[in-house]
Amino acid sequence: MTFLRLIVRLVLRLFSNYEVHGPIPQKTPEKLLIIANHQSLIDPLYIGLLCPFDIWWITHTTIAARWHFKFILRFVPHLVVDTSNPHAMRQVVDLINSGKPVCIFPEGRISATGSLMKVYDGFAFLASKTGAAILPVNFDGLTRSFWSRLPAPHPTRLRVPVRVTFFPLVHLDEPTGRTGRERRRKASHQMRQMLEANWFASLQMTNLFDKFLESVETFGRKSEVLSDIRFTPDSFGNVLRGALALGRLVSRFTREGEVVGLLMPNASPTVMLLFGLFGAKRVPAMINYTSGVDGMQSVIQTAQIKTIVSSRAFLEKAKLVEKLAALKGVEVKLLEDLRPTFTLTDKLWLMLWALRFPRRVVADVKPDDPAVILFTSGSEGKPKGVVLSHRALLSNIAQVQSVYEFSNRDKFLAALPLFHSFGLTVGALVPLTTGARVFLYPSPLHYRMIPEMAYDQDCTVLFGTGTFLAKYAKMAHEYDFYSMRYILSGAEKLPESVRTEYLHKFGHRIMEGYGVTECSPAISVNTPVFNRVGTVGRILPGIEYALTPVPGIERGAMLHVRGPNLMLGYLLHDQPGVLRPPVSPAKGPGWYETGDIVEIDEDGFLKIVGRVKRFAKVAGEMVSLEVVEQMANAASPGKVHAATTVQSVKRGEVILLYSEDKTLRRENLLAAAREAGMPEVAVPRQVLYVDKMPRLGSGKVDYVGLKEMAAREVPEADRA
DSSP states (O other): OHHHHHHHHHHHHHHEEEEEESOOOSSOOSSEEEEEOOOSTTHHHHHHHHSSSOOEEEEEHHHHTSHHHHHHHTTSOEEEEOTTSTTHHHHHHHHHHTTOOEEEOTTSSOOSSSSOOOOOHHHHHHHHHHTOEEEEEEEESGGGBTTOOOOTTSOOBSSEEEEEEEOOOBOOOOOOOSSHHHHHHHHHHHHHHHHHHHHHHTOOOOOHHHHHHHHHHHHOTTSEEEEOTTOOOEEHHHHHHHHHHHHHHHHTSSOTTOEEEEEOOSSHHHHHHHHHHHHTTOEEEEOOTTSHHHHHHHHHHHHTOOEEEEOHHHHHHTTOHHHHHTOOSOEEEEHHHHGGGOOHHHHHHIIIIITTSHHHHSOOOOTTSEEEEEEOOOTTSSOOEEEEEHHHHHHHHHHHHHHSOOOTTOEEEEOSOTTSHHHHIIIIIHHHHHOOEEEEOSOTTOTTHHHHHHHHTTOOEEEEOHHHHHHHHHHOOTTTTTTOSEEEEOSSOOOHHHHHHIIIIIOOOEEEEEEOGGGSSEEEEOOSSSOOTTSOOEEOTTOEEEEEEETTEEEEEEEEEESTTSOSEEEETTEEEEEEOOEETTTEETOEEEEEEEEEOTTOBEEEEEEGGGEEEETTEEEEHHHHHHHHHHHSTTSOEEEEEEEETTTEEEEEEEESOTTOOHHHHHHHHHHHTOOGGGSOSEEEEOSSOOBOTTSOBOHHHHHHHHHHHSOGGGGO
């Protein structure tokens, strides 16, 4: 066996540059089950070489029948099983109970996606059935090897860097359920969650530009990654060239660590500029150009922005020239004016040095350095600056990747603005760091064009808010979303009518998720494996959560979270430039209080009950304004409604309902409340009508604007 180990070591060193992390047990417990994700044909060689004890391998009959595997299996202890035989697992149980260390790959096959695939219930049930200790192992890097089974056009290399991570021994909880099938399925879910968490925990965090360079090296500079409405795709090489050039230009009038305002559309140059700033150790602040002069001036002051980079063509097309001219205390640099300043010396630097050795020309950026500043929507007050680090953003990308599989076969349709946390992540960061392609569309408001673009560009992934998805469904042809693999909704509650329409009209499930800008942004998400209607999915790996009761609110509790994806802190308008690290009043430093009232069921699915700021105290009872809106949706489906409050001298808080349905009356709401069993105290005192509900650039209802409108329009006499 010593000679065999030597041969294996030489083979692995020939085909990979591997490094090993984590504790490898030198002595085995009485019963041991080794589990690992399955990325390539040579995964077992690493485990067999690194573990200092003999392992029994569980092999499927079809694999064992192949001549080359038949030859290899002659040298190792193994058990051939047929997973279609219900009695096959009994042999494995007997083997584990006899004290033999056993290794299985719960997915039952080599990954064809690059991420985790399904976990077989029978394999997962082995641990609980035998009470064996589990030794989890995670492989990273082998999907890029010659030995993987990812289909073209995924690139492969003969020798790749590989990271093998061993985790401490664990025991699975005994699954509960009324039937054996239910218990096996719960065991499968436990094991999959363990594999997801281990996949995330084993990843190394660097910085966004370095991660982008990894993608360039993995997929090649000629691979397409980015396109916009110019319909001229940019390759990884083009994006790298643009990022290095723009980073050099901006570095001339800014210093390392300086905050640079970006006032740019959803377009390829914006993404290049972003990564150029990452590499130059500048901090882009994404300015919401729909917020008006006051909103933009506010964020300039909050983040102490001295320079804004924009585009003359964009400013003219978006009619922002006069608004930008009205801003004070800031210098505006236009890309059209910067381009001629890129001299011959710069071009020689770029072609002969920077593009050849990009890692040598970028700044030394640490994972915990600020990466970007986003601003809260201002839906409930003045926008705050949210400072996100490279670690936070990369962690959130990895967290989502651990439960979803994206590859360079996918093409995202990104219409949400890049100044929105959701839009930034899916429109720029995920594609450039994972190899998935992206088509950038300039506005989510072009309801007729976006389904057409999905069809024309063969997009496979669509992200949107519930409001936008509803509008797309109305305008879309039944075949427009034919190529979609995932349609994901976030940023606001997904109406049940929209979910049903996509299922019936297009044949697609919408996966609803939940996040906040402060968490980079995803906190939970439904997936094809773990999906429950009416919830926003399960908490992502690596995120801790806590629930605390809120006085007066009987249903649900306040959600607090912490994790590597949490922001560095806030920049507040009344304390410009001062970073305030996250502190939860109930949990202390390092925790973030989301402001959301939630429920979490026994299977870990998260349900949003409402925001604590969107509760009104009426007649001594706490009433959720979201419940009021649900009541209105029941009385008038298909229309847009939004609840707000005003103060009354006689009654205290009074609930008002704004509606786009001018036929809706209070009597209709009373009837809907009685039918749904809702308290009549939640029925609005008055229904007000608007032609079009005011919205923020992210698509959310502008509740601050509604509240101010109600204070102006509703006389004190009508508030009684």
